[in-house]
Amino acid sequence: xxxxxxxxxxxxxxxxxxxxxxxxxxxxxxxxxxxxxxxxxxxxxxxxxxxxxxxxxxxxxxxxxxxxxxxxxxxxxxxxxxxxxxxxxxxxxxxxxxxxxxxxxxxxxxxxxxxxxxxxxxxxxxxxxxxxxxxxxxxxxxxxxxxxxxxxxxxxxxxxxxxxxxxxxxxxxxxxxxxxxxxxxxxxxxxxxxxxxxxxxxxxxxxxxxxxxxxxxxxxxxxxxxxxxxxxxxxxxxxxxxxxxxxxxxxxxxxxxxxxxxxxxxx
Numbered sequence: 001x002x003x004x005x006x007x008x009x010x011x012x013x014x015x016x017x018x019x020x021x022x023x024x025x026x027x028x029x030x031x032x033x034x035x036x037x038x039x040x041x042x043x044x045x046x047x048x049x050x051x052x053x054x055x056x057x058x059x060x061x062x063x064x065x066x067x068x069x070x071x072x073x074x075x076x077x078x079x080x081x082x083x084x085x086x087x088x089x090x091x092x093x094x095x096x097x098x099x100x101x102x103x104x105x106x107x108x109x110x111x112x113x114x115x116x117x118x119x120x121x122x123x124x125x126x127x128x129x130x131x132x133x134x135x136x137x138x139x140x141x142x143x144x145x146x147x148x149x150x151x152x153x154x155x156x157x158x159x160x161x162x163x164x165x166x167x168x169x170x171x172x173x174x175x176x177x178x179x180x181x182x183x184x185x186x187x188x189x190x191x192x193x194x195x196x197x198x199x200x201x202x203x204x205x206x207x208x209x210x211x212x213x214x215x216x217x218x219x220x221x222x223x224x225x226x227x228x229x230x231x232x233x234x235x236x237x238x239x240x241x242x243x244x245x246x247x248x249x250x251x252x253x254x255x256x257x258x259x260x261x262x263x264x265x266x267x
Contacts, residue, residue, distance in 0.1 A: 011088070038212035049065070059155045065173055097184050098238070113244070116242055130221060167259045175256070176248045183240060192235075209231075
């Protein structure tokens with residue numbers, strides 16, 4: 001029995017891994033874990049995504065998609081790796097990604113999720129003028145190719161056929177899978193590990209997640225407005241499915257609509 005106990009103790013995560021898997025992250029650590037991925041995405045865009053898309057003549061939207069994939073896929077694997085360190089299996093369960101105990105029935109969470117999906121879609125589109133004002137007032141110095149107050153600035157100035165092909169190539173990633181990874185990481189991994197902030201935890205998580213989008217920093221105010229209700233609900237009811245419906249669901253809806261409108265020549 002003593003040997004078994006010693007083996008189990010030896011398998012417990014230690015060092016930085018133990019800090020990542022702890023029930024509470026310090027505020028400085030949490031800030032870093034929220035923002036460093038965003039900085040890495042900008043670097044991956046500049047050094048990997050942009051050279052590739054420019055070489056093949058695709059819109060710069062593709063460069064950002066590549067940058068996101070280069071960072072978020074390893075981040076996703078990292079969650080499974082933490083599960084391996086904790087349980088011996090590659091899994092996001094075992095307390096790695098939380099808020100997955102499904103306190104609501106499938107039917108109820110579907111209705112709640114659809115409500116948040118529609119809310120985010122409508123409110124995010126209605127706040128486009130706020131993004132325009134924020135960019136024109138404070139961020140015209142941002143020099144990323146494709147940056148600007150238009151929601152389609154990453155696609156502008158390219159033939160419709162090229163835009164449609166680009167969106168078909170990357171749409172499944174940017175329109176669902178990458179936002180899903182963000183939810184697992186930001187809402188399932190980081191948000192539950194801020195118990196010391198109490199009711200301020202959802203706002204803290206929302207603000208930092210909005211800032212994490214360094215490539216569209218002028219959208220921070222609108223993101224806080226349309227993301228906060230769903231993130232607060234996830235924290236309050238401990239059911240990540242609500243924000244999965246809201247964020248990846250809304251992204252998928254807008255991607256499908258956008259591809260359709262471009263293909264039909266309405267954009």
